[in-house]
Amino acid sequence: MESRTHAADATPGDTVTVAGWVHEIRDLGGIAFLIVRDSSGKIQVKFEKDEMDDDLVETGLDVQRESVVTVTGAVEEEERAPTGVEIVPDEIEVLSAADPELPLDPSGKVDAELPTRLDNRTLDLRKEEVKAIFEIRAEILRSVREAFRSLGCTEINTPKIVATGTEGGTELFPITYFGREAFMNQSPQLFKQLMVGSGLERVFEIGPIFRAEEHNTPRHLNEATSIDFESAFIDESGAMDACEEVVVSAYEGVAENCQEELEALGLAEEFTVPERDFPRLTYQEAIERINATGELDEQLVWGDDLPTEGERALGDDVGQHYFITEWPSEIKPFYIKDNEDDDELSTGFDMMHPSMELVSGGQREHRYDHLVEGFEQQGLDPEQFDYYTKMFKYGMPPHAGWGLGGERLVMTMLGLDNIREAVLFPRDRQRLSP
Amino acid sequence: MESRTHAADATPGDTVTVAGWVHEIRDLGGIAFLIVRDSSGKIQVKFEKDEMDDDLVETGLDVQRESVVTVTGAVEEEERAPTGVEIVPDEIEVLSAADPELPLDPSGKVDAELPTRLDNRTLDLRKEEVKAIFEIRAEILRSVREAFRSLGCTEINTPKIVATGTEGGTELFPITYFGREAFMNQSPQLFKQLMVGSGLERVFEIGPIFRAEEHNTPRHLNEATSIDFESAFIDESGAMDACEEVVVSAYEGVAENCQEELEALGLAEEFTVPERDFPRLTYQEAIERINATGELDEQLVWGDDLPTEGERALGDDVGQHYFITEWPSEIKPFYIKDNEDDDELSTGFDMMHPSMELVSGGQREHRYDHLVEGFEQQGLDPEQFDYYTKMFKYGMPPHAGWGLGGERLVMTMLGLDNIREAVLFPRDRQRLSP
Numbered sequence: 001m002e003s004r005t006h007a008a009d010a011t012p013g014d015t016v017t018v019a020g021w022v023h024e025i026r027d028l029g030g031i032a033f034l035i036v037r038d039s040s041g042k043i044q045v046k047f048e049k050d051e052m053d054d055d056l057v058e059t060g061l062d063v064q065r066e067s068v069v070t071v072t073g074a075v076e077e078e079e080r081a082p083t084g085v086e087i088v089p090d091e092i093e094v095l096s097a098a099d100p101e102l103p104l105d106p107s108g109k110v111d112a113e114l115p116t117r118l119d120n121r122t123l124d125l126r127k128e129e130v131k132a133i134f135e136i137r138a139e140i141l142r143s144v145r146e147a148f149r150s151l152g153c154t155e156i157n158t159p160k161i162v163a164t165g166t167e168g169g170t171e172l173f174p175i176t177y178f179g180r181e182a183f184m185n186q187s188p189q190l191f192k193q194l195m196v197g198s199g200l201e202r203v204f205e206i207g208p209i210f211r212a213e214e215h216n217t218p219r220h221l222n223e224a225t226s227i228d229f230e231s232a233f234i235d236e237s238g239a240m241d242a243c244e245e246v247v248v249s250a251y252e253g254v255a256e257n258c259q260e261e262l263e264a265l266g267l268a269e270e271f272t273v274p275e276r277d278f279p280r281l282t283y284q285e286a287i288e289r290i291n292a293t294g295e296l297d298e299q300l301v302w303g304d305d306l307p308t309e310g311e312r313a314l315g316d317d318v319g320q321h322y323f324i325t326e327w328p329s330e331i332k333p334f335y336i337k338d339n340e341d342d343d344e345l346s347t348g349f350d351m352m353h354p355s356m357e358l359v360s361g362g363q364r365e366h367r368y369d370h371l372v373e374g375f376e377q378q379g380l381d382p383e384q385f386d387y388y389t390k391m392f393k394y395g396m397p398p399h400a401g402w403g404l405g406g407e408r409l410v411m412t413m414l415g416l417d418n419i420r421e422a423v424l425f426p427r428d429r430q431r432l433s434p
Numbered sequence: 435m436e437s438r439t440h441a442a443d444a445t446p447g448d449t450v451t452v453a454g455w456v457h458e459i460r461d462l463g464g465i466a467f468l469i470v471r472d473s474s475g476k477i478q479v480k481f482e483k484d485e486m487d488d489d490l491v492e493t494g495l496d497v498q499r500e501s502v503v504t505v506t507g508a509v510e511e512e513e514r515a516p517t518g519v520e521i522v523p524d525e526i527e528v529l530s531a532a533d534p535e536l537p538l539d540p541s542g543k544v545d546a547e548l549p550t551r552l553d554n555r556t557l558d559l560r561k562e563e564v565k566a567i568f569e570i571r572a573e574i575l576r577s578v579r580e581a582f583r584s585l586g587c588t589e590i591n592t593p594k595i596v597a598t599g600t601e602g603g604t605e606l607f608p609i610t611y612f613g614r615e616a617f618m619n620q621s622p623q624l625f626k627q628l629m630v631g632s633g634l635e636r637v638f639e640i641g642p643i644f645r646a647e648e649h650n651t652p653r654h655l656n657e658a659t660s661i662d663f664e665s666a667f668i669d670e671s672g673a674m675d676a677c678e679e680v681v682v683s684a685y686e687g688v689a690e691n692c693q694e695e696l697e698a699l700g701l702a703e704e705f706t707v708p709e710r711d712f713p714r715l716t717y718q719e720a721i722e723r724i725n726a727t728g729e730l731d732e733q734l735v736w737g738d739d740l741p742t743e744g745e746r747a748l749g750d751d752v753g754q755h756y757f758i759t760e761w762p763s764e765i766k767p768f769y770i771k772d773n774e775d776d777d778e779l780s781t782g783f784d785m786m787h788p789s790m791e792l793v794s795g796g797q798r799e800h801r802y803d804h805l806v807e808g809f810e811q812q813g814l815d816p817e818q819f820d821y822y823t824k825m826f827k828y829g830m831p832p833h834a835g836w837g838l839g840g841e842r843l844v845m846t847m848l849g850l851d852n853i854r855e856a857v858l859f860p861r862d863r864q865r866l867s868p
Binding site for chain 1: 436438453455456471472473500501502529530531532533536537553554555556557558559560561562564565568569571572575576579583588589590591592593594595596597598607608609610611612614616618625628629631632633634635636641642644646648656657659666667668672800801821822824825826827828829830831832857858859860861863866867868
């Protein structure tokens with residue numbers, strides 16, 4: 001497919017052509033060096049001005065940083081070079097000359113604020129530690145899919161343009177669809193449920209979700225990647241087992257395949273794969289433990305949602321990934337089943353990283369009558385959701401599942417300060433481009 | 435995670451609990467059978483009315499088809515049973531009773547039109563041959579991703595909400611984004627190009643694309659799955675190599691891992707993996723060969739787009755996957771680079787299945803000045819695309835890539851008549867739900 005040699009593969013004795021970006025130019029007078037960078041690493045190119053063709057030296061040393069070049073020449077050992085080898089060039093070609101004024105310094109010597117970085121992602125991702133985040137993100141998706149397959153799941157793709165939102169008309173982006181009102185889907189919830197009632201039984205989807213929420217925080221996005229699981233014939237406990245398996249597999253994949261990237265991020269030593277069997281606290285225990293930390297001004301009472309500071313206090317206290325189970329029914333959505341013995345309690349659960357919520361799931365209401373009732377209680381018109389509810393009349397099995405925030409998984413795994421760092425081109429209230 | 439036994443795993447001598455759908459009920463008088471179906475297959479349950487508990491017999495035989503049940507009992511050999519074994523039940527529980535009137539017959543004995551099938555996908559996917567399509571679709575995605583990784587690609591996710599479309603304002607779905615006008619993206623083209631200029635160099639994305647085209651044909655969708663590839667430092671020929679590799683890998687994955695599904699579709703015998711080295715015809719050769727078939731009323735001349743009948747005639751003539759290269763520059767978009775020696779010719783290519791176009795690609799214009807000129811020639815305002823063009827000033831390498839229609843790959847591989855059969859919940863001008 002291509003004839004170039006990657007910088008990292010240049011072996012003394014070979015004559016190679018390397019293609020990449022001019023990372024640095026060091027002119028020491030009689031001798032000068034170009035450092036050329038490609039996706040594999042960097043390599044030094046040596047110019048001995050008096051011994052080389054003038055045109056060659058001129059081309060090599062007139063080039064601006066971040067220009068794209070190919071360099072052809074012999075590879076020699078040189079212990080003073082950063083990688084122990086250097087190229088003595090016979091030929092250099094400038095494929096794409098860069099402006100001398102860069103909006104962002106990819107060498108990282110000049111710090112840049114996040115908005116500048118996001119405006120110039122192409123340059124930003126030339127930094128090793130930024131590139132590492134997205135290599136790790138790709139590995140997370142790979143190992144998550146593999147875990148799903150080992151759990152017997154079939155990958156599905158559900159529509160992103162929908163007639164009705166999962167939880168009604170709030171927080172939806174409206175779209176004009178051939179003259180009709182439609183929305184961008186906020187969750188594959190209803191569609192993945194329709195599939196567990198089909199011959200597929202157990203499914204996963206990784207895809208974009210869209211939420212028109214107005215909050216602007218370091219941990220919310222208006223377009224995010226949702227990792228969804230749903231299975232027939234399991235209850236919330238089985239869904240939690242699957243959740244644990246998938247999240248731990250993501251860590252294992254990164255530990256196994258991303259050591260270089262972890263090093264670039266300064267995380268190689270501290271990175272640990274979470275142990276399986278995450279603690280499972282009930283909601284009741286959770287609010288008691290939060291109250292006991294004394295971190296909140298007001299004590300939580302039954303029925304309260306957990307405030308961010310409460311989640312953080314509890315996370316510090318637990319010190320690892322954990323589940324919160326048996327939430328009050330009234331604060332969980334209609335499609336979550338109530339506990340069989342006590343309808344004040346739901347089968348809903350959240351899976352928490354010590355610093356924030358990652359997953360929301362539960363056993364689903366599979367009984368047609370209860371489901372329609374739930375729509376009404378939530379103030380939704382069940383007729384609008386007829387395409388969904390009617391399938392519950394034709395043999396919908398008991399089922400359970402969850403949704404995991406892809407960017408939150410990346411963010412918490414790598415300790416990023418802002419969720420936007422885990423997305424190439426984030427979308428928030430202000431940011432619509434690039 | 436669950437304690438049930440799959441139907442296919444029921445072994446004589448064991449006592450099992452099987453969970454699934456009542457596929458068929460056969461009452462022969464003194465003896466009766468339930469056929470229970472789950473994702474693994476089917477199993478017979480035997481009721482000997484005089485020898486069994488009345489309640490058990492009543493529950494078992496009163497159940498409606500497609501209800502969800504669990505059956506617990508001993509597995510016995512029975513050569514007259516469809517799978518050679520049957521369950522003698524001790525207990526049967528109806529988990530979800532189905533209405534006696536089904537909108538669609540999952541046993542497939544009654545044919546259903548495609549709209550009815552799409553309205554009732556849950557029931558439709560209980561049919562072995564429909565389920566098989568989506569198991570194969572999942573395997574195609576798996577093997578395509580594996581091929582991309584073997585080519586050294588990093589998986590990326592680019593935004594689906596965008597400020598400007600790839601090719602301007604036509605054929606875009608408008609969306610209201612916090613009071614501003616935005617669009618659903620019709621292609622990751624511009625974003626994947628921005629990434630080959632970053633440290634990632636070679637990327638792929640599999641995700642939804644949205645096209646507001648008004649045509650309503652058996653091979654167009656308004657929401658589709660695009661399989662995208664883009665790489666620095668390769669030309670159109672390298673991009674075609676990668677395209678071939680990915681498409682052949684998809685066939686190989688299916689041949690290796692989906693024999694059962696191919697059998698369910700009646701394709702096991704005829705299914706063949708295409709040979710590598712697809713023929714590469716120039717556009718000039720293509721129109722000559724189409725003209726020579728005599729299938730068109732009017733002869734094609736240089737500059738014409740290939741009409742559907744022309745593609746079909748050529749496909750019949752070539753008889754395998756093939757590329758069409760060296761298209762006239764004027765009918766390819768601005769981001770496709772012209773041929774270096776002849777600017778009437780472009781580096782754009784299409785990859786064709788004998789029955790239709792699957793892939794469109796080419797080497798990209800990486801030179802800032804030419805790119806801006808191209809926008810203007812296409813009647814687009816380059817300033818609107820500043821977030822994209824400006825990155826070409828800071829070291830954009832030569833690069834090439836392509837986009838492959840995911841559903842078209844499934845459709846052509848399996849010989850489906852309508853592209854909607856390759857999507858769980860298709861979106862077209864009429865269809866917005868389920």
